Amino acid sequence: MCGVVGVYCNDENLTSKITYYLLFSLQHRGQESAGIATFHNNMVHLHKGMGLLNEVFSQEILNRINGSSAIGHVRYSTTGESKIENAQPLLVKSKAGMIAVAHNGNLVNYWGLRMKLENESRVFLTDSDTEVIAQLLSNYLLKYGIQESLAKLDEALIGSYTLTMLINDKIVGFRDPLGFKPLCVGEADFGYVIASESCAIDAVGAKLIRDVKPGEAVIIETNNVEFVKIAKSNKKALCVFEYIYFARPDSIIDGKSVYEARHNMGRILAKESYVEADIISSIPDSGITASIGFSQESGIPYLEALIKNRYVGRTFIMPEQKLREFSVKLKVNAVRRNVEGKRVVLVDDSIVRGTTSRKIVEMVRKAGAKEVHFRVGSPPIIAPCYFGIDMSTREELIASSRSVEEIRKMLNADTLAYLSLDGLLKAVGFDRKELCLACLTSLYPVEVPGERCCG
Ligand code: SF4
Known part of the structure; x- marks a missing residue:
């Protein structure tokens, strides 16, 4: 479980509030912690905390974290304990810039990857597999562009990973090649939204464009949206439990x-x-x-x-x-x-x-x-x-x-x-x-x- 979202909004004062509403519609996917990261003045502004969305955010906090691009997360823990350090989005700063990552899924090869990175003297602040993803991505971004970095990331990871990311001012959504967990994109008069489920897109008055396909990324930059095929797979593994239990019944997932x-x-x-x-x-x-x-x-x-x-x-x-x-x-x-x-x-x-x-x-x-x-x-x-x-x-x-x-x-x-x-x-x-x-x-x-x- 976990819900992930991303927003590009042409009114900077509304971005964090739209992100909040998107997450509010996904509260059923995770109730342990919530967080929003926005990009403004070359800085990522992050607020997160333990509990339900309305316990973590107030009007005053939402007014403070502005910017035209944002991602958000509601968490239900699987890898990593239920504690504030593991709340998301996770933020990594490097020479490549500021990267914030929100993750729905679980890496099967988490410990192997983490040990490898620790042996390279990388320091971890959490025990969440999402930090491995954030660290790897920031490494790749030092050498490659976004698309190549996502391809490298996909080569390294085994398991399920539906991600929304802030890579400096760009909002990136990415779904693993088997497409375990859902992700879709909507368009509104204020800009674009990405969310785990279409019920969130409905909630902010946006129109569903389509699902992000397994192995595909969506990159949103200054009111421009681009879908890019990153990873190929000859099969899919859509989680059947989304239809049985997890997702809200008013959502449409992968066309159903x-x-x-x-x-x-x-x-x-x-x-x-x-x-x-x-x-x-x-x-x-x-x-x-x-x-x-x-x-x-x-x-x-x-x-x-x-x-x-x-x-x-x-x-x-x-x-x-x-x-x-x-x-x-x-x-x-x-x-x-x-x-x-x-x-x-x-x-x-x-x-x-x-x-x-x-x-x-x-x-x-x-x-x-x-x-x-x-x-x-x-x-x-x-x-x-x-x-x-x-x-x-x-x-x-x-x-x-x-x-x-x-x-x-x-x-x-x-x-x-x-x-x-x-x-x-x-x-x-x-x-x-x-x-x-x-x-x-x-x-x-x-x-x-x-x-x-x-x-
Ligand atoms: S179908 Fe079952 S095993 Fe597969 S991702 Fe969903 S809950 Fe997990």
Whole structure:
């Protein structure tokens, strides 16, 4: 997770505020820290802090950091602890100038690269893989232009890296050749914007131009936008979990509507695993769209069994297990009137650790449900993600070593069914070769030590 943005604005007083609004629309991608870097008078002005965007920025701070170009970041930590030093954008000063980098993704070869740079006497101020990217890039920029430097960077890095960068006054967006994480570009009357998701582009009244393609860079300089092919690859590995869970349903990613994909997941799930029931309910919020699809296909009415407290962050993206368990109780409550004496189907987008799902089944039973059936809009997550999502060990994943029946017993559900892999592919409308499915298949699109690569 993490959200990245970039802005070119022809009114210097608006740039940081537009960046703030873009990030605000991507707050679901990271809630641990936020930061904005602007370029003004040959200097990068940076402000970042821990917490939500509105905790980190005030009107006064936004007034202070001006300039016509900016990048921004909201963070959810994967490599590197959740601490202020690791908040982004990261800034590097060298003879090549000032470079600020915001990163969504995770490098598989981070430690090897870092050791190599440390052996060359480079000093690191953080334990984030983004600093390796920033240091390498500043090295390359001493010798090469931007395009050649990005090509060199691509040769060095293994893993997922969607980047927005300030290279002096230029704004650069870059997507790794497999395109794990999304990036798109929009145009508005004030200039150009780059963002992880199109919902952010909509939020600032801009018009989506198009997605940055895998291996492509977008370079924005004084109201001129240029797309440049940097790296070639004969395959793609778009993260399928963007469609299942991460992205906002109002976003369009790589030409596909996230809402439509999720709705299809629910419809196909209903065909694959219909069950006699009185109501269908989602696990709010990310299960809503799939549960509507399930209800429409099955003909079973949609009714809310659970109500979400909207002021609690997403439980999945709290970094510590203890906090995660605690926040489930704060997050949802059962609607007794809707579930008492009923056969209830609960639809969720996915099950990661299973702790939230178990507590929710228990909550709905306690509220008087006669039967609780669990339906999941994705196949079981059986393997860790090394590309930017915090589910890093197999032991943490409930489905890595258990059958569906064993999981059903652990959740205490009357029945449990997952969407099939074929059903998922049909729902998102991509060919298998275009997607990363590693956490569902245990076959990785790049070499990861100790794991099988699908070539
Ligand atoms: S392993 Fe799963 S979560 Fe990670 S990039 Fe691939 S599809 Fe996305």
